Amino acid sequence: MKLVVVSAGLTQPSSTRLLADRLATAVAGHADVSPRVIELRELAVDIANNLVTGFPSPVLGDALKAVAEADGLVVATPIFTASYSGLFKSFFDLVDNEALTGKPVLIAATGGTARHSLALEHAVRPMFAYLHAVVVPTAVYAASEDWAGHDLAQRVDRAAGELADLMVRAPAVGKEEFVPFAEQLAALRKD
Amino acid sequence: MQFGIFSVGDVTTDPTTGVTPSEHERIKAMVTIALKAEEVGLDVFATGEHHNPPFVPSSPTTMLGYIAARTEKLILSTATTLITTNDPVKIAEDFAMLQHLAGGRVDLMMGRGNTGPVYPWFGQDIRQGIPLAIENYALLHELWRKDVVDWEGRFRTPLQGFTSTPRPLDGVPPFVWHGSIRSPEIAEQAAYYGDGFFANHIFWPTYHFQRLISLYRERFAHYGHGTPEQALVGLGGQVFMRKNSQDAVNEFRPYFDNAPVYGHGPSLEDFTEQTPLTVGSPQQVIDRTLTFREHFGDYQRQLFLMDHAGLPLTTVLEQLDHLGEIVPVLRKEFESRRAPGVAAAPTHSSQVAAAREKVGA
Numbered sequence: 001m002k003l004v005v006v007s008a009g010l011t012q013p014s015s016t017r018l019l020a021d022r023l024a025t026a027v028a029g030h031a032d033v034s035p036r037v038i039e040l041r042e043l044a045v046d047i048a049n050n051l052v053t054g055f056p057s058p059v060l061g062d063a064l065k066a067v068a069e070a071d072g073l074v075v076a077t078p079i080f081t082a083s084y085s086g087l088f089k090s091f092f093d094l095v096d097n098e099a100l101t102g103k104p105v106l107i108a109a110t111g112g113t114a115r116h117s118l119a120l121e122h123a124v125r126p127m128f129a130y131l132h133a134v135v136v137p138t139a140v141y142a143a144s145e146d147w148a149g150h151d152l153a154q155r156v157d158r159a160a161g162e163l164a165d166l167m168v169r170a171p172a173v174g175k176e177e178f179v180p181f182a183e184q185l186a187a188l189r190k191d
Numbered sequence: 192m193q194f195g196i197f198s199v200g201d202v203t204t205d206p207t208t209g210v211t212p213s214e215h216e217r218i219k220a221m222v223t224i225a226l227k228a229e230e231v232g233l234d235v236f237a238t239g240e241h242h243n244p245p246f247v248p249s250s251p252t253t254m255l256g257y258i259a260a261r262t263e264k265l266i267l268s269t270a271t272t273l274i275t276t277n278d279p280v281k282i283a284e285d286f287a288m289l290q291h292l293a294g295g296r297v298d299l300m301m302g303r304g305n306t307g308p309v310y311p312w313f314g315q316d317i318r319q320g321i322p323l324a325i326e327n328y329a330l331l332h333e334l335w336r337k338d339v340v341d342w343e344g345r346f347r348t349p350l351q352g353f354t355s356t357p358r359p360l361d362g363v364p365p366f367v368w369h370g371s372i373r374s375p376e377i378a379e380q381a382a383y384y385g386d387g388f389f390a391n392h393i394f395w396p397t398y399h400f401q402r403l404i405s406l407y408r409e410r411f412a413h414y415g416h417g418t419p420e421q422a423l424v425g426l427g428g429q430v431f432m433r434k435n436s437q438d439a440v441n442e443f444r445p446y447f448d449n450a451p452v453y454g455h456g457p458s459l460e461d462f463t464e465q466t467p468l469t470v471g472s473p474q475q476v477i478d479r480t481l482t483f484r485e486h487f488g489d490y491q492r493q494l495f496l497m498d499h500a501g502l503p504l505t506t507v508l509e510q511l512d513h514l515g516e517i518v519p520v521l522r523k524e525f526e527s528r529r530a531p532g533v534a535a536a537p538t539h540s541s542q543v544a545a546a547r548e549k550v551g552a
Contacts, residue, residue, distance in 0.1 A: 178379055
């Protein structure tokens with residue numbers, strides 16, 4: 001199965017990427033997946049250009065296609081100013097608004113302190129709910145102090161297990177369809 | 192194959208001089224550009240339809256009627272006519288009148304609109320965009336083909352015993368193209384009626400339109416109008432030429448960098464690589480344009496966007512001189528590459544001949 005990992009960390013190395021990689025490894029421990037990581041930092045200019053022109057560059061188009069065709073997603077963002085980062089949101093603004101319908105998604109975030117952890121529940125989860133994704137119950141937040149304790153590993157493993165379960169059960173992704181013209185006309189006729 | 196130009200009709204400040212034309216100057220410039228199109232041997236002039244600044248062409252048949260009176264051969268068209276928010280009865284009347292005045296040199300391209308508020312401004316709901324396009328066109332199609340129409344739909348007052356006047360010239364309605372950027376429903380609609388399908392093509396990568404055009408061709412054949420290769424396809428393009436290609440790039444760059452649609456985004460180099468925009472020598476434009484048929488198959492109409500982003504009128508007229516020089520080459524080269532059996536570009540006389548053949552058969 002195709003697991004796509006979207007990481008919106010901005011520094012290199014980035015703790016957001018570190019968390020995303022740990023999640024991907026954990027998912028691979030629960031299911032037979034081949035992860036592909038999309039670093040939004042590398043696509044930052046392409047994302048801005050797409051917002052202006054309305055179409056993606058080839059490399060961004062490839063990333064958007066991978067997200068649409070994935071069997072499951074791990075998405076990780078730093079929390080900035082009480083929410084997901086602008087780059088993270090801009091990327092998902094470019095994903096087709098039906099591409100995530102029914103798709104299993106694990107949401108994760110990083111921040112300097114645990115005080116921002118509920119941004120995952122108040123900002124990131126509603127965004128994916130809007131996109132009709134199926135978001136796993138356990139969202140994983142990593143504050144600086146979490147990188148020293150044991151709790152993070154447990155949450156990572158729980159969330160990864162939840163995602164793997166959903167990916168196994170999720171139906172295959174459908175292809176684009178059109179409505180024959182007679183049906184389009186008939187739909188307009190009065191009863 | 193037909194070659195022409197299509198104009199958005201934007202009033203845009205020239206970024207190199209800071210000069211902004213008045214609406215009056217822009218309208219007169221559009222007319223001058225259309226007359227020049229005929230002078231340099233182009234086949235088609237198409238105007239946009241907009242109902243918000245900074246665009247001037249809100250009343251296409253008024254403008255096209257004036258141009259028709261001052262030209263002999265030029266086909267007057269639209270890019271696009273808003274099938275969603277215009278009353279189809281008024282479209283039927285306006286364009287049939289224009290068709291008579293222009294001696295048949297008229298066709299139209301249907302589109303849904305480029306700005307959200309145009310729907311509420313004209314009393315419609317943008318969420319009904321596709322159903323409006325389908326129902327309104329179904330009525331327009333009937334009004335041009337049936338002398339007395341009884342009709343009832345979801346979006347418009349019913350009609351009882353209505354005759355749209357004048358009746359189309361020679362009993363043959365203006366040819367219709369359907370333009371769409373991303374809706375398979377519109378490709379399907381064009382195929383159903385055996386009408387043309389126009390891919391705006393500019394501002395987007397080539398692959399973007401390949402799916403829509405192949406769907407249209409396949410469904411055109413499904414509905415029994417001919418083979419997929421006989422479907423009627425039009426494409427947009429955008430070019431800027433100077434004899435020396437580096438001069439073209441240097442001159443066009445400030446217009447590109449500040450253009451309303453794509454300015455302040457990707458570089459000119461990236462955009463020319465990713466979209467059909469070609470900035471360079473006339474030979475480069477010829478070579479690039481000839482590649483279009485490799486992506487979309489043999490097609491019938493090529494329109495270029497030449498007058499936007501604040502380019503001054505004198506520059507646009509020079510560009511049309513260049514276009515006039517390369518179009519004979521393009522005609523010859525496209526002709527020599529064309530597969531046998533591909534349909535010719537539709538004109539009033541070809542439509543009349545086809546109608547007679549149908550009656551005779």
